Amino acid sequence: xxxxxxxxxxxxxxxAIEVLAPVLHLHQFGEAVRTARDASFSALFICSTAxxxxxxxxxxxREMESGTFEMAVAHAVSRGGFFLAKAAGxxxxxxxxxxxxFSTALVMHKGAAIGGEIAAATGRLVRVxxxxxxxxxxxxxxxxxxxxxxxxxxxxxxxxxxxxxxALYSLCGGITASVISWGVTARLFPAMLLVLCPIVAxxxxxxxxxxxxxxxxxxxxxxLTLALILPAMDNYYRVEALSRxxxxxxxxxxxxxxxxxxxxxAFLLIGVHFSMGRE
Amino acid sequence: MKAFFSIFRLxxxxxxxSFTLPLLAxxxxxxxxxxxxxxxxxxxxxxxxxxxxxxxxxxxxxxTLVSLLASASGSFARERSEKRxxxxxxxxxxxxxxxxxxxxxxxxxxxxxxxLACLASLSVPGxxxxxxxxxxxxxSLPSPREEARAMYDAYMKxxxxxxxxxxxxxxxxxxxxxxxxxxHYQTISTNMVAVWRIDFSSVGKEPLSAEKGVPxxxxxxxxxxxxxxxxxxxxxxxxxxxxxxxxxxxxxxxxPLSPSSSASESNRNDVLSFTNLxxxxxxxxxxxxxxxxxxxxxYAFNLFRAWCELVSMLALILSFGxxxxxxxxxxxxxxxxxxxxxxxxxxxxxxxxxxxxLETKLSDRIALTVTRFMAEVTRPxxxxxxxxxxxxxxxxxxxxxxxxxxxxxxxxxxxxxFISSFVLPRKQDEA
Amino acid sequence: MDNQNIITxxxxxxxxxxxxxxxxxxxxxxxxxxxxxxxVFGLLGPNGSGKxxxxxxxxxxxxxxxxxxKLFGLSPRSIEAxxxxxxxxxxxxxxxFLTASETLRYYAGLCGLSRKEAASRTKELLxxxxxxxxxxxxxxxxxxxxxxxxxxxxSLIGRxxxxxxxxxxxxxxxxxxxxxxxxxxALAAGGMTVxxxxxxxxxxxxxxDRVTIVNHGKAVAEGEVSRLETSLxxxxxxxxxxxxxxxxAPFLGVSEKIR
Numbered sequence: 001x002x003x004x005x006x007x008x009x010x011x012x013x014x015x016a017i018e019v020l021a022p023v024l025h026l027h028q029f030g031e032a033v034r035t036a037r038d039a040s041f042s043a044l045f046i047c048s049t050a051x052x053x054x055x056x057x058x059x060x061x062r063e064m065e066s067g068t069f070e071m072a073v074a075h076a077v078s079r080g081g082f083f084l085a086k087a088a089g090x091x092x093x094x095x096x097x098x099x100x101x102f103s104t105a106l107v108m109h110k111g112a113a114i115g116g117e118i119a120a121a122t123g124r125l126v127r128v129x130x131x132x133x134x135x136x137x138x139x140x141x142x143x144x145x146x147x148x149x150x151x152x153x154x155x156x157x158x159x160x161x162x163x164x165x166x167a168l169y170s171l172c173g174g175i176t177a178s179v180i181s182w183g184v185t186a187r188l189f190p191a192m193l194l195v196l197c198p199i200v201a202x203x204x205x206x207x208x209x210x211x212x213x214x215x216x217x218x219x220x221x222x223x224l225t226l227a228l229i230l231p232a233m234d235n236y237y238r239v240e241a242l243s244r245x246x247x248x249x250x251x252x253x254x255x256x257x258x259x260x261x262x263x264x265x266a267f268l269l270i271g272v273h274f275s276m277g278r279e
Numbered sequence: 280m281k282a283f284f285s286i287f288r289l290x291x292x293x294x295x296x297s298f299t300l301p302l303l304a305x306x307x308x309x310x311x312x313x314x315x316x317x318x319x320x321x322x323x324x325x326x327x328x329x330x331x332x333x334x335x336x337x338x339x340x341x342x343t344l345v346s347l348l349a350s351a352s353g354s355f356a357r358e359r360s361e362k363r364x365x366x367x368x369x370x371x372x373x374x375x376x377x378x379x380x381x382x383x384x385x386x387x388x389x390x391x392x393x394x395l396a397c398l399a400s401l402s403v404p405g406x407x408x409x410x411x412x413x414x415x416x417x418x419s420l421p422s423p424r425e426e427a428r429a430m431y432d433a434y435m436k437x438x439x440x441x442x443x444x445x446x447x448x449x450x451x452x453x454x455x456x457x458x459x460x461x462x463h464y465q466t467i468s469t470n471m472v473a474v475w476r477i478d479f480s481s482v483g484k485e486p487l488s489a490e491k492g493v494p495x496x497x498x499x500x501x502x503x504x505x506x507x508x509x510x511x512x513x514x515x516x517x518x519x520x521x522x523x524x525x526x527x528x529x530x531x532x533x534x535p536l537s538p539s540s541s542a543s544e545s546n547r548n549d550v551l552s553f554t555n556l557x558x559x560x561x562x563x564x565x566x567x568x569x570x571x572x573x574x575x576x577x578y579a580f581n582l583f584r585a586w587c588e589l590v591s592m593l594a595l596i597l598s599f600g601x602x603x604x605x606x607x608x609x610x611x612x613x614x615x616x617x618x619x620x621x622x623x624x625x626x627x628x629x630x631x632x633x634x635x636x637l638e639t640k641l642s643d644r645i646a647l648t649v650t651r652f653m654a655e656v657t658r659p660x661x662x663x664x665x666x667x668x669x670x671x672x673x674x675x676x677x678x679x680x681x682x683x684x685x686x687x688x689x690x691x692x693x694x695x696x697f698i699s700s701f702v703l704p705r706k707q708d709e710a
Numbered sequence: 711m712d713n714q715n716i717i718t719x720x721x722x723x724x725x726x727x728x729x730x731x732x733x734x735x736x737x738x739x740x741x742x743x744x745x746x747x748x749x750v751f752g753l754l755g756p757n758g759s760g761k762x763x764x765x766x767x768x769x770x771x772x773x774x775x776x777x778x779x780k781l782f783g784l785s786p787r788s789i790e791a792x793x794x795x796x797x798x799x800x801x802x803x804x805x806x807f808l809t810a811s812e813t814l815r816y817y818a819g820l821c822g823l824s825r826k827e828a829a830s831r832t833k834e835l836l837x838x839x840x841x842x843x844x845x846x847x848x849x850x851x852x853x854x855x856x857x858x859x860x861x862x863x864x865s866l867i868g869r870x871x872x873x874x875x876x877x878x879x880x881x882x883x884x885x886x887x888x889x890x891x892x893x894x895x896a897l898a899a900g901g902m903t904v905x906x907x908x909x910x911x912x913x914x915x916x917x918x919d920r921v922t923i924v925n926h927g928k929a930v931a932e933g934e935v936s937r938l939e940t941s942l943x944x945x946x947x948x949x950x951x952x953x954x955x956x957x958x959a960p961f962l963g964v965s966e967k968i969r
Contacts, residue, residue, distance in 0.1 A: 006610035013618070020646075054610055152730050216299070216349070285819025289805065296807040363803045369769045370820040370868075371793035704770070704787060 001055045001093040003160045014047035014101045019136030040105030045195050048098050052203035053222045056090045060210035080272035087207045100167040102192045103174025104139050110177045110184050190253040191239045197260040198229045208271030282372045283380045290384030300388050307339040307392045311399035329670040339396040343389050351600030352613035374700035386594040397586050408579035411493040412672045413572035414482050418475030418565045427456035464562045467555045474552045490574035496535045500568040501528045501561045512557040518548040575674035584675040585665035591687035592660050598692035605699040623657030626650045716903045717745040722777035724763050737763040739927035750904040752918035760927040761907045796870030800877045802861035806850025810860050821868030835863035854881040875906040891917050915942040923949050
């Protein structure tokens with residue numbers, strides 16, 4: 001999934017929304033922290049959902065259409081086991097994607113917070129919060145450039161290398177931001193888990209329905225899953241609570257995850273069922 | 280042309296047999312009947328109509344656009360990856376023809392879905408095919424650009440003009456002045472008459488006659504210095520028609536004109552006048568706040584013209600999706616098409632909200648330049664808004680329909696087809 | 711155009727390049743071939759020798775990095791050259807939702823045939839390939855052999871002067887293979903020029919008048935099949951190299967001596 005050009009495009013789009021939205025809108029509202037948070041979680045939600053649906057369907061359908069599924073299950077591999085292993089792989093790819101986006105969110109959020117402090121101290125609106133924006137711009141530009149260099153000199157695969165460099169770069173930034181102030185991470189990490197819960201359900205549904213339907217059908221089924229599960233989980237509204245300065249209760253997050261687990265299990269079972277019945 | 284029809288039939292058959300078209304058509308009709316039950320307006324009949332047209336037809340248009348754009352963005356890319364494209368490319372078919380035939384098939388499918396939705400909209404209670412719509416005639420004034428040009432020298436010499444404006448480039452200041460010209464206010468003092476010449480050249484022979492018992496009307500929005508609600512009194516006149524105005528400022532109101540025996544000799548047939556009989560001066564923006572509404576036929580024909588415009592928008596966007604598909608893989612083409620579509624939809628409102636280019640921040644200047652460029656490039660689609668006109672009973676002008684159809688259905692897809700004809704065989708080289 | 715030569719490849723090279731324009735594979739390396747009118751010409755070679763790349767250059771699907779390809783004395787991408795061409799790819803690549811007869815009528819339309827002409831040729835060709843009974847069935851449900859027959863019929867729908875067959879007998883049973891070989895001979899006897907590639911040397915020997923053997927993108931031998939003193943297979947092995955035994959012993963976990 002990480003080798004798909006679409007994955008890299010989605011990742012760069014997510015980072016661009018995170019970095020550019022606060023920069024371009026900060027002076028309009030003067031609410032740096034809120035803008036950074038909104039942009040981050042919107043980017044996380046929109047791009048991760050697109051990644052979960054399109055990249056998953058593409059990878060699973062290609063497996064079906066190229067006959068590699070039949071080749072794999074001709075060996076001593078159970079069909080259900082094969083599906084579960086692939087779904088787990090897709091889940092890990094989504095986790096890498098989401099963590100990359102989230103790590104940049106931490107840096108931007110931290111930068112916005114610093115910007116806010118300067119604004120308060122000097123009484124002047126701070127529009128650009130230097131190092132953090134520079135880091136964000138670097139997250140958009142540097143990994144592709146480094147990957148291009150690796151492709152040129154070591155013949156590494158561009159998309160995969162760029163994706164992994166991006167993940168590494170952003171994670172380093174995220175960890176640094178967390179070490180400077182664990183408070184930011186502690187506030188935002190539960191929100192990330194909340195946003196990710198329905199997306200993982202959508203991922204498993206896309207994977208499951210890809211075993212039975214063609215790409216368009218699987219995408220429709222995944223979209224329906226999203227439409228059904230999103231209001232039911234009500235998670236985004238709880239993330240909204242952050243903007244009012246509150247923190248998310250751990251119990252709330254755990255409850256959401258517990259609520260999502262049956263959905264995960266249901267879609268995985270559907271996927272196993274479809275893969276067993278595949279002819 | 281035989282090759283064209285062969286490819287057209289194949290593409291159309293693939294849309295039908297993959298159930299894309301039947302499902303879309305079914306969903307469109309179902310949505311048109313479901314909208315009145317699902318979405319409620321502001322309680323008025325006009326509000327309900329507006330909601331119905333915007334969400335009903337607008338929803339169907341969006342659904343059709345996204346579904347067919349997904350098909351268009353995958354068309355060449357899928358055939359290339361499945362190696363079927365090479366079988367077509369080795370046949371004696373011009374690559375432009377291949378592109379245009381695919382585009383025509385996708386557009387036809389979209390046109391069918393939209394036509395069904397339009398027909399369904401007529402069968403919903405409250406929608407009247409006989410309802411009269413209006414030509415909207417604005418006062419004949421110099422264009423904002425001309426007005427800006429006339430203002431430029433005086434504005435730059437004015438000591439009150441900020442220094443940073445004086446340092447800015449001519450094009451930047453001109454753009455600023457153009458924005459101002461559009462919102463330029465005219466003051467009408469007590470007992471004074473404001474007159475505007477109306478150009479009837481785009482309308483039929485007897486523009487001021489009633490149609491199906493519906494007379495011409497004037498749409499007016501008056502304001503005052505304080506932007507407060509105050510009583511207004513006066514009358515409107517054009518030729519032998521007249522209408523009394525008595526309402527409040529800040530409201531957009533339509534006044535039907537009726538024949539009057541007291542028409543003064545100064546009332547020419549092409550001059551609309553407003554006489555302020557109130558005790559306070561009034562203001563209005565002639566380019567935005569005054570419009571003469573002339574009956575222009577029935578709703579059913581207007582709906583047909585709106586359908587033509589929607590189809591032309593669809594044709595252009597689908598041809599763009601096909602063009603991307605000729606050069607890129609399916610997911611990347613679809614992603615690019617959707618991002619560009621989203622940016623093109625957002626850019627006109629960004630440009631109108633941020634008219635001031637005198638931003639000192641480099642990032643703002645770059646973002647504005649890019650947005651303005653996108654707004655300009657995507658104007659063939661973003662400037663059209665047939666559904667809004669339908670909901671306001673404004674006529675979708677036949678002349679404009681012809682112009683956009685020529686541009687969006689023929690010329691621009693032809694340009695994309697020519698570029699694609701270079702890309703297609705070269706892309707095959709990489710496959 | 712040379713009166714006799716339908717296809718001319720003059721010192722053609724094709725080097726595939728990566729994004730940075732560095733050469734990755736030299737698929738064809740200075741190949742010179744000429745195919746004369748009315749002959750059945752075989753382009754033979756092991757896997758990866760550059761046969762398919764050569765065919766794609768002849769079809770105009772790839773452009774040569776150097777050298778010149780002419781089809782009927784014209785550029786392979788010209789409409790006039792493509793009008794006189796029929797092509798059967800290695801795999802059938804049919805539109806799965808079309809029926810057999812719709813597939814043929816579609817390609818007839820691409821060749822500019824009238825509706826009446828397309829219908830009569832479709833009927834003729836379906837009878838010829840033995841698929842009249844399943845003419846109204848979707849080709850998506852066809853077996854590989856049946857799909858191959860539809861593709862063969864589609865390649866002939868425009869009555870081409872030149873027929874390019876990429877592995878024409880691949881996926882066919884022995885009886886169908888024989889029928890295809892008979893068909894190719896009959897088409898050649900009717901004046902059609904045929905260029906074919908095949909891994910099955912016996913098939914090539916039965917059908918081809920002249921062959922060129924390519925290896926690593928270069929022509930290593932060329933000659934008329936009738937003048938060969940040995941079988942085509944022996945000739946091929948002599949030019950391309952001997953069969954290499956798989957080294958099975960380590961895989962099977964036994965001593966080499968057992969062999």
